[in-house]
Amino acid sequence: MINKSILSVLILITAISCSDKTQTNTKMTIQKDSSPFTEEEWKAKLTEEEYYVLREKGTERPFTGEYWNTNDSGIYVCKGCGTELFRSEAKFDSHCGWPSFYEGIDKTKIKETLDMSAGMLRTEVTCAKCGGHLGHVFNDGPKDKTGLRYCINSVSIGFLSKEKYDSIQPKK
Numbered sequence: 001m002i003n004k005s006i007l008s009v010l011i012l013i014t015a016i017s018c019s020d021k022t023q024t025n026t027k028m029t030i031q032k033d034s035s036p037f038t039e040e041e042w043k044a045k046l047t048e049e050e051y052y053v054l055r056e057k058g059t060e061r062p063f064t065g066e067y068w069n070t071n072d073s074g075i076y077v078c079k080g081c082g083t084e085l086f087r088s089e090a091k092f093d094s095h096c097g098w099p100s101f102y103e104g105i106d107k108t109k110i111k112e113t114l115d116m117s118a119g120m121l122r123t124e125v126t127c128a129k130c131g132g133h134l135g136h137v138f139n140d141g142p143k144d145k146t147g148l149r150y151c152i153n154s155v156s157i158g159f160l161s162k163e164k165y166d167s168i169q170p171k172k
């Protein structure tokens, strides 16, 4: 319990320091290898906040995003390219202030990279198709599932309700 509280505080501090750093230094290194668009095209396509998180690896403030506290059935997709990333069945309440999932739909669709920024050793997760920054994955997820916690920025993802998702599937 104590460890969890410390972790939450650390995450909060990191989130705050991350956003401070980015506001004063907008020229961050951006991964371009898998991006289907130029940075100018991304800027035109995304809102300012989406660009900051997806392309500049920013972090939204905890407990402020659209999906941190939702339980609706459906599919979460990449805001950058529409790739299906997470199922609502894998979402759990982590109390960390960001939507959290214990697994992705398909391991090949989520790229994991060692991240040593902000004085921490973390594993960054990005969309394998467009290179968009999604968040980080930690080892403190539900022990009866995968033990993983994919801590994802709401602004990096979109949501398709089960009804909407079913309605757009090709008819058999």
Ligand SMILES: [Zn+2]
Pocket: 078, 079, 080, 081, 082, 083, 127, 128, 129, 130, 131, 132
């Ligand atoms: Zn994507």
